[in-house]
Amino acid sequence: MDTSKHDLPALFAQLGLDNDPAAIDRFIDQHKPIASGSALADLSFFNAAQASFLREAVALDSDWAEVVDTLDSLLRQEADIRPS
Template sequence: MHSTTPTLNSLFAQLGLDSSDQDISRFIHQHKLAAGMAIQDAPFWNSAQASFLRESLKQDADWCEVIDELNALLH
């Protein structure tokens, strides 16, 4: 259980990605989702990352809000 609300930085760390503000900005500029593509189906995730996103959204986990934020930034 998380004691704080997840952030983009903590989501990137959870996904095993570089999680500084600069790294996140670079990632967002380098990766875009096609209209209508679900974030968990993006081709740039490895299978573990996609599975984490899919399960978090399915379980309406604490991560959902920040995953939705990332989804908006990638569209």
């Protein structure tokens, strides 16, 4: 049973990205806003392994699906609003 915490820092670590709060903010600011018709996993700034993980997390409704949806939502926002 996977009892690890599934939050944005854990997702970024899982994707092999810097996962401190400032790095997450920079990543989101650098890549937002993404087009409404774009699938998160199809975006060019994710490599093949990252895209596969994101795609499977949502398709399989895994424990990661909610935080992947959160990242998707944050990347679509124009305003500088983030959950605490």
